[in-house]
Amino acid sequence: MNIPLLAALEIGSSRTTLLVGEPDENGVMHVVGKGCVPSIGVRKGEIVNFPNVVQCVTQAVTKVVAEKKFDIGCVLLAASGGYIGSLTNYGSTPIRSHDHVVSQDDIDEVQELAGSVVLPTPTLARMHTIAQKYKLDGQTGIVRPEGLKGSTLGLGMLVIHAERGPIENLQNAVSAASLDVEDVVFSTLAASHAVLSQEQRDAGVAIIDLGGGTTGMVAFADGVPMDAWSLAVGGDHVTNDISFAFNMPTQRAQSLKHEYGSALPGGGSERIAVPADFGISDRTIAVNALRTVINARMDELFRIFRDRLDHKGLTRKLGAGVVLTGGGAALPGVAELAQSIFRVPCTIGTLQNITGLEEEAHPESFAVPAGLLIYGMKSSHKRHGEQGGLLDSLRRRLGI
DSSP: OOOOOEEEEEEOSSEEEEEEEEEOTTSOEEEEEEEEEEOOSEETTEESOHHHHHHHHHHHHHHHHHHHOOOOOEEEEEEOSTTEEEEEEEEEEEOOSTTOBOOHHHHHHHHHHHHOOOOSSTTEEEEEEEEEEEEETTEEEESOOTTOBOSEEEEEEEEEEEEHHHHHHHHHHHHHTTOEEEEEEEHHHHHHHHHOOHHHHHHOEEEEEEOSSOEEEEEEETTEEEEEEEESOOHHHHHHHHHHHHTOOHHHHHHHHHHHOOSSOOOTTOEEEEOOBTTBOOEEEEHHHHHHHHHHHHHHHHHHHHHHHHHTTOGGGOTTOEEEESGGGGSTTHHHHHHHHHSSOEEEOOOOSEESOTTSSOGGGGHHHHHHHHHHHHHTTOOTTEEEEHHHHHHHHHTO
């Protein structure tokens, strides 16, 4: 392959990460540059302080450039937040040839029809339109219909959409840091490229990305995405719950979560010494009480996603279970809690076909930017049915 270096940027609620990757001829992505800084000015996946975000992006770029002397001009950008959702649209067209054999023209037409959906509000823009399986008359689950005979060709299309405002704010922050945006990708869809195998997709699997301010999900069945959704609830909410429950600053709550936290209740009679804070004297809190607070929030979060999967009829199709990624996947007991709620096998995602992040304490927390690099590598050849993206939609709207 003759593919240049790729750069992936995730402006998360907890940290801003820039990865530079170099693909080899075997399709393996080698991370050759990394810049991570704490995020300032991002809340629940949305920018709340523009200058601070620009500064974070600039610092991440500076770290990479200072170390490796790369010339980074263009990035793939991840987006997450409660402003991202999806819907499925179905299109069909008659086979017009005299012999009723499906041609490429028929396929192009049904793809256009399935993708031509009016979004619920004018403030929404399409991020991805992803072709699912074709239907030819009564036959379903068709992957490549060209050459088959029938009378009507149908196709389902998953349309992932987002509010334009938050996305444009992210783009503007990147531009203010003297970078160009090549494409904007739903963060959990990006993560799926880093941790899911084709076998898992074929068997049916849901990936849940547990971020600092948001949690995203993409569910696959029969090899294709069937649902995508993001919720503005993440690890920061667990920290805030601890802070409120025990009347302590969020920084100390975060420290206790990392040192003693678990998604499962328990801890026996062990107690934690808490130094004086803001006029509150020295005290101790029970480990079990801390973990009970964490468990309540994580239990609620997983049940929200389980209810959505149940409503979509997808839970029973998850033969490969649920895969957890993101910083929240490092929380002890999180996979066990998820498994008890989803009632399918739940595991922590591991990076596949990616090198250069092995020494990280929690490589799964890099699933989004690492997946962006693989997404970019694949997109340089073929977008795997993803017909157009958010930038194309915005450019059409702006007439550029």
